[in-house]
C-alpha cells in the first residue's frame with residue numbers, strides 16, 4: 158500500500174498538523190464516497206483548498222488509488238485513505254467537516270426518489286458513524302434524494318442525542334450554480350456577477366429559483382421566467398440524459414460541493430458575511446427542512462434567512478414545492494422511525 162494509506166501516514170499527519178499550526182488555520186475534512194464520480198473531483202478540489210490541513214478519503218472501493226494520486230499534489234493538506242466499513246470510524250474521528258457524495262446516481266428515466274431504496278441505507282450507516290466519531294462536525298449531504306436523506310441523517314443524530322440543526326446541511330449549491338449560469342446567458346453577462354437565490358429543495362418542482370430577487374436586479378418576460386425555471390428545475394435531468402446511462406452530474410457537482418464546503422470552512426474560521434443557499438432545519442415554512450439562504454459561521458448555519466418578497470409566479474411555485482417536499486421529508490423520517 159502507498160505510504161500515505163492508513164497507518165503509514167502518521168508521520169505525514171504530524172508534519173501536516175505542524176504545518177497547519179505554523180501557517181493558515183487548517184481544518185480536517187472527510188469525503189465519504191471519495192472514489193466516485195463526484196468524490197474524485199471533489200477530493201482534488203478540497204486538496205487545493207488552503208483551509209484544509211488534513212483530508213480523509215473514504216469509500217467502499219478504490220480509495221488506495223485515489224489517495225495515492227491526490228496525495229502527490231503539492232498543496233498543504235495531508236491526505237489519508239480509508240477503505241471499507243471497518244475503517245469508517247478511523248476516517249471520521251476528529252473531523253471538522255464531513256462531505257457525503259456516497260451512493261448510486263440516476264440513469265435516464267429515473268427520479269431522484271428512485272434512488273431512495275439504496276441510498277437511504279448508505280446515508281443511515283454513514284450518519285451513525287458521524288454520530289459516534291465526530292458528532293460536532295458540520296455535515297454536507299450530497300447523496301440523493303437530498304429531500305429525504307437530510308431527514309434520515311437528522312433522525313439518526315436525534316436517536317444518538319447528537320443532533321445540532323445548525324450543522325446538518327443538504328447541498329443545493331448546484332441549483333444556484335446552474336441558475337447563475339442560465340440567467341447570465343439570458344442577460345448576456347458574466348455568471349460570476351449573477352446571484353440567484355434558489356429555495357425549496359433539490360428535485361423537480363421543489364427547486365424554486367427566485368428570479369424576482371436576482372442580483373443584479375433584472376426583469377424577465379413571462380416566457381423567459383418559464384424557460385429559466387424549467388431549465389433550472391430540470392438541470393440534473395439534462396445531464397443524466399446527455400450522459401445516457403453513464404451517471405449524473407459529477408464535475409459541476411464537485412465544483413458546487415467544493416464551493417459550498419469552502420464557504421462552510423470560511424464560516425468555521427470566523428469569516429463574516431458568508432451566505433449560501435442550503436437545505437437545512439428551518440422555520441421559514443411549516444416544513445421541518447427547507448432550502449433558503451443561510452449565514453455560515455463557527456457554529457454552522459447560524460442564521461436561516463426568510464424568503465423575502467415573492468411574486469405571484471413564485472408563490473404558486475412555492476405551494477407546489479411544499480406539497481412534494483412534505484412527502485419526501487416524511488419518507489426519510491419514517492425510514493428511521495419505523
Ligand code: NAD
Nearest residue numbers: 190192193194195217258259260261262299300301331410
Ligand atoms: P458514483 O456512483 O460515481 O459514486 C458514488 C460512490 O459512492 C462510489 O465510489 C461508491 O463506491 C460509493 N459508495 C457506495 N456505497 C458506499 C458506502 N456505504 N460508503 C461509502 N461510499 C459508498 O456516483 P456520483 O455520480 O458520485 O453520485 C453520488 C451521489 O450524489 C448520487 O446519489 C447522486 O444522485 C448524488 N448527486 C447529488 C447532487 C446534488 O446536487 N446534491 C448532484 C449530483 C449527484
Ligand code: LMR
Nearest residue numbers: 263301392393394405406
Ligand atoms: C443533479 O441535480 O444533477 C443531481 O441531483 C443528480 C441528478 O440525479 O440529477
